[in-house]
Amino acid sequence: MAAQQETPAQSVVVPFVSGTTPDALKRLGHHEVVERWHAVDRSAHAPHLVAVPAGDGGHWTAAALVTARPHTAYLKIVDAVGDVPAAVAAVVAHARRLERTQVKWEGWTATPEAAAAAGFTPLRPPLTPPDDTAGPATGHVRWLDGAAPAEPPYYGQTTHFTCGAVTALVAQTHAGVLPQGALDRRAELTFWRDATNFPACEPVGLGVAARRAWPSSPVTVHLDTDRPVMLDHLPESEQEWRACLQRMARTDADGTGVPVDPRPLTSAAIRDALGRGEHVLLLVSLAGMQGFDVPHWVLCHGAVPGALVIEDPWADAKKGDTWVDAHLLPVADPSLDTMSAVSPDGFHGAVTLGRPEGEGPGGA
Known part of the structure; x- marks a missing residue:
């Protein structure tokens, strides 16, 4: 049969x-x-x-x-x-x-x-x-290939701007650092408040917030530009103070021991990170998956032949897009490489979260 x-x-x-x-x-x-x-x-x-x-x-x-x-x-x-x-x-x-x-x-x-x-x-x-x-x-x-990566909990962001906070919290819940019961709206907004560049979370600020929240978890920021990011849609007067906050985040990264690696994370590098038991918070453009070019954070947590598996904390109900689409979502390696070049000038941003010091690969 x-x-x-x-x-x-x-x-x-x-x-x-x-x-x-x-x-x-x-x-x-x-x-x-x-x-x-x-x-x-x-x-x-x-x-x-x-x-x-x-x-x-x-x-x-x-x-x-x-x-x-x-x-x-x-x-x-x-x-x-x-x-x-x-x-x-x-x-x-x-x-x-x-x-x-x-x-x-x-x-x-x-x-x-x-x-x-x-x-x-x-x-x-x-x-x-x-x-x-x-x-x-x-x-x-x-x-279809028999591989079934470990399933994290699915949590849908409750605002239009807390995707970065949610991906960090889901990563740490999946890693066993946080109990599943701690993943709620209060945790979402509390972490966002520490990481935000108002209203979005940019890579360095997100990495610094992760270091403050979980000091025993190794954190690395990957950002291949020195200029402020994710501000081009704002008026010049609005860009200025947010750029100042991003410069402050760079100083905080130095002070808290969060390295900022200028090399972009390719899909091959993401696979290597996952193999070491790390989670990758990846900044992507939604142009390919949803049809509009907005920076958005997703969590890379698993790999299967030909595709990386992500959690997307946002789904577009108006298109029939639901949490079933967004959860355990496989994206072919070349497609993910394309998505991770964030317009307008194709910069790349990511944050890797390692297992707490003293733990090796495996576990949750």
Whole structure:
């Protein structure tokens, strides 16, 4: 049975167009499910239907709505209707053809039993609902190469500007430095208040705040420019005092023993850091994944063949993008290298957090 699910006899892939439902999909029923599919504009995430045709070719026995963030290495099943096992098997085969690393399945209608039978494991639900959440309460994941990196907790940032604070807190929770119960909104805002360049967190200030919060954890800032960063969108009068704060952060880094490495972290260097048991807070542009060029912090915490695995503390509910997309998100190495060149002039910023002194690789 498992082998048949891996290699379905036939499937078809057609675009999913908002406001339009193919007749073959209508015949499968589940109109309330299809209505939810049309409730948001998913066009930015390449929505498509993976369907299993009936023997006569004019009908379908099953169909799944599939989406994914651009420039990533996964596919997401929003729902499957009809013969659900056949639909899911068709999506897994489709993902293998596309050389994806992972398939996720949102838990709108999927039962834990159906997901387990299809080879999926449950995702840990978010510790707090992401901002403007419209996501499901549960989700499931299947790694197609057999590798399954250790799963950190998912915490969705509760403001538009605390991504840096959240990535640092999730990293330390994943490393066992912080108890999971300590990861809450108070911790998020407290850490942000110490790290912020108002309102964003720039690399040096974030690294200094991490050193102050966890003095036993080795911290290195990676920033390949000496000029103030992440200020170009502001009026000149607003840039000046924030630039002063960044110069103060450089002085604080010297005083607290936080090195600032002028070499950018490539995907290969990130893999090396992860192999040493470190976590990498990486500054990326959201232009590739979300369509707008805004600097944003994500956490690199795992590696699988061909992709690095990140936690993104933000999801865009207006696009049907949920915590299931943002959690355990694989991004191919070349794509992550492109994302980490932050506009307008392509600077690179990151912070590496090592295990507390005296601990080696392994553990949490």
